[in-house]
Each structure stands twice: as structure tokens, then as C-alpha cells.
Amino acid sequence: MSSFDVIIIGGGPTGLSTAITIAKNSSLKTLVLEEHSEIGNPLACGEGISAEKLLTLENMPNVSQKKDPLTLKFQEEDSFIEREIISQRFFFGSTGVATSNLNTVTINRPLFDKLLAKEAENRGTNIKLKSQVIGINQKNQNLEVRTQKDIFSAPLVIGCDGPSAHSVQMMNLSPPTEYVQGIEYKIDGVHTDALDFYFNFRDFPKMHYGWVFPKKSHTNVGIVTDTASKPKKVLGKFLDYLQNSNMKNSTIIKEIAGIIPASGPIPKKYCNNFMAAGDAAGMTNTIFYGGIAIGIHTGMLAGETAIDAHNSQMFDEEFLSRYQTRVDSFPYSDPAIQKAHEILYSKFSPTDIETFGSLLDGWNITTISRLQKLILLFKAMKKPSNLKRINDVRTVAYGFSKSRDWGF
Numbered sequence: 001m002s003s004f005d006v007i008i009i010g011g012g013p014t015g016l017s018t019a020i021t022i023a024k025n026s027s028l029k030t031l032v033l034e035e036h037s038e039i040g041n042p043l044a045c046g047e048g049i050s051a052e053k054l055l056t057l058e059n060m061p062n063v064s065q066k067k068d069p070l071t072l073k074f075q076e077e078d079s080f081i082e083r084e085i086i087s088q089r090f091f092f093g094s095t096g097v098a099t100s101n102l103n104t105v106t107i108n109r110p111l112f113d114k115l116l117a118k119e120a121e122n123r124g125t126n127i128k129l130k131s132q133v134i135g136i137n138q139k140n141q142n143l144e145v146r147t148q149k150d151i152f153s154a155p156l157v158i159g160c161d162g163p164s165a166h167s168v169q170m171m172n173l174s175p176p177t178e179y180v181q182g183i184e185y186k187i188d189g190v191h192t193d194a195l196d197f198y199f200n201f202r203d204f205p206k207m208h209y210g211w212v213f214p215k216k217s218h219t220n221v222g223i224v225t226d227t228a229s230k231p232k233k234v235l236g237k238f239l240d241y242l243q244n245s246n247m248k249n250s251t252i253i254k255e256i257a258g259i260i261p262a263s264g265p266i267p268k269k270y271c272n273n274f275m276a277a278g279d280a281a282g283m284t285n286t287i288f289y290g291g292i293a294i295g296i297h298t299g300m301l302a303g304e305t306a307i308d309a310h311n312s313q314m315f316d317e318e319f320l321s322r323y324q325t326r327v328d329s330f331p332y333s334d335p336a337i338q339k340a341h342e343i344l345y346s347k348f349s350p351t352d353i354e355t356f357g358s359l360l361d362g363w364n365i366t367t368i369s370r371l372q373k374l375i376l377l378f379k380a381m382k383k384p385s386n387l388k389r390i391n392d393v394r395t396v397a398y399g400f401s402k403s404r405d406w407g408f
């Protein structure tokens, strides 16, 4: 049995960010256990993310040395960046299109994950592939982590094993209680210059939203549905809809799919000798369902807490509770996002979303002023049926704005 200072379960962005944080700031002996034979494969991602968030995350491969804070431009060496995009469009049924101008990027996610792994390994982290964790047991003051072939031991284990959250369950914490399914086709040709989001509850009652994201030489077209739906059927219908409206016929190059936690942050993200981060802790943005930036950030916080725990030689849950306090202080933990998620995806009717669309049609929501907000409110109040919805609309708008910085 090999012993380590910290064992990280999962070699996705969250686990690798945790490893980089620890390796950068301490000499702790860290092991990452990844069940697959290759980092970044299989892929389950729309590959869209806020550029500003990406540039402020210290654990991006070399980005901190290269960033230009004035222009927020990536340098050519950032080969994982496929496109820098400064325009987003939000289609609300057929009644309206709102825009925004956020610095966003599409990335090559497999390459991105591999660069994070390289950074972690260059800094001294051990990464063990083909190592699926099948059990965690308390042994004296340590946790023993079992794979099919080996047993590893450490006083601190960090669960970064993605949406399945098996590690969280093995530690008897409550995993996410609700999931959605994401499915995407990579289609040939580039069909948009913007990141496009389709909220269309009338034509697609089973779809939360659909996305069309341009890459260098192809386009990602995907949808999110609840787990009871047949996602492939909905995606096929969505692609037909796009091809009948503004997109030329195109060939499907690849299909990818995965599940995404949708119940918000799990109530307790730590216990004796253990912390959970990223998707495993339910840390996704439940409006757009992105989780890369939040995973990297919560990984950084878990890594910093792991160093503090080793410096103090305190691995009990009272000490580790400081991790949750820190996670809870960031905007992605704001309960308003989950409230907005529930109203938008469970209470809003096709008519509600169309009303939302007709009110916002033509507006740029990044630069909306106070006066414009008042005008919107006035326009909304002219229709008595909107009045009873006004609070819900405000909650959704607030959650929307809180969530959009943290990835799509």
C-alpha cells in the first residue's frame, strides 16, 4: 500500500486544478486517480466558457504569465482556445432575440484537460490512469482508497469524480438529487459568429435550452433535457429546426453526451478527512449548466484548504468546514441561481418565455441601464397577466445575470 499526503479522485478540470494548487504552493505528495486510460477522453462538454473567468483562474496552464488584462486577449500559445467570441444571442421562442457582449471563448476541451494534467505533473503530482476508485474506508487517522488493483492511503481525500459523485456517496454525504442530460452533435462547418442560446419551450417542451457554439472548423449543437426525456430525439428535432431556419444542412461528425447535476451545491461538502469539489459537489451553474470554471475554482479552494490542513495537522470535519465557508462566499453559490433555475425550468410556460422574449427583443442585456430596466418594467406592467409573474421574472433575470459569468 502506498501512502500520500493528499489523494484526489478524478482527473477532470476540478481534480487537476486541486492538484495544481497543492503542487504550486506546497511540497505535499499528491496522487490523482483517474478511471479512464486518457485524460480528457471521453469528452462530455459544449466547450463554451467565459473568457474573463478563465483568465482570472490562476490554475490555467501558463495563462497568468501571458494574460493581457486590458484586452483580455489570449496569446497564440493558448492552443486550447478555439475562438474568442464577444457576442451572445438569446432566442426566446420566436418572439425575441436579446444579445450580450461578454468575453467568451470556445475551447478544445480534451486538449485543455491534457494541458492541466501536464501542468500538474510538471509540478510533481502523480497521476495514475486506469484507476477506478471502488471504495474508501476509514483506517486509524487516514482514509484508505481502493481501486481494482491497489490500495492507497492518505489523511486527506478530495472527491472530484464528476457528476456521478460516487466518492461523496462512499463518504455517506448527500450527493446531488437532480440531474439533467446534455447531448451534443459536432457538425461540419461554422454556422455562427456568436454563442447562441435557444430558450424555446413551445416547439421544444422537453428542452431546457439549446446551444450553437462555433469552434475553429466545426460547430457544437447541443441541448439540455430532463432525465425522463429521450435526448437524441429532442436534439434531432432541434437540429432540423435550425436547418429549416438559419443553418445550412450539415453532416454530424460526432455525438457526445453526459449528465449534469441540477440540484445546486450539495448541502455538506466535507466530513472527516474528506472534501468534495466541482460536479461531485453539485457545483454547476444551473441556468446554463456549465461547470468548468466553477470546478476549477472550487478545486483551488479545496487545494488551499488541504495545504492549511496539513500545515495544522488537522483533518477533522470541524477544521475542513472552512472549505465550505469559502465556497459559499462566491457568487456561484448564491441560492438565487437555484431559485431562478426552478422558476425558469419548472414554472415558466411557453407563453411566459415568449413574453420575456418580446420584452427583451433587440436589447443588449450587458449594457442595460436603470432607466431601460424601468421602461421594461413599465412595458411588462401594461399587460395585467404579467403582473403576477413580475417577481418570478425578476428572480430569473437576477439568477441569469449571477450565473452567466461562470460558464455555459
Ligand SMILES: Cc1cc2nc3c(=O)[nH]c(=O)nc-3n(C[C@H](O)[C@H](O)[C@H](O)COP(=O)(O)OP(=O)(O)OC[C@H]3O[C@@H](n4cnc5c(N)ncnc54)[C@H](O)[C@@H]3O)c2cc1C
Residues within 6 Å of the ligand: 009, 010, 011, 012, 013, 014, 015, 033, 034, 035, 036, 040, 044, 045, 046, 047, 048, 049, 131, 132, 133, 134, 160, 161, 162, 163, 164, 166, 181, 182, 183, 184, 222, 256, 257, 258, 259, 260, 277, 278, 279, 280, 284, 289, 290, 291, 292, 293, 295, 406, 407, 408
Ligand atoms: C453535454 C455537456 C455539455 C457541457 N457543456 C459545458 C460548457 O459548454 N461549459 C462548461 O463550463 N461546462 C459544460 N458542461 C459541464 C462540464 O463539462 C462539467 O461541469 C465539468 O466537466 C466538471 O468538471 P469535474 O472535473 O468536476 O468533473 P468531470 O469533468 O466529470 O471529471 C471527473 C473525472 O473523474 C473521473 N472519475 C469518475 N469516477 C471515478 C472513479 N470512481 N475513480 C476514478 N476516477 C473517476 C472521470 O473519468 C472524470 O475524468 C457540460 C456538460 C455536459 C454533459
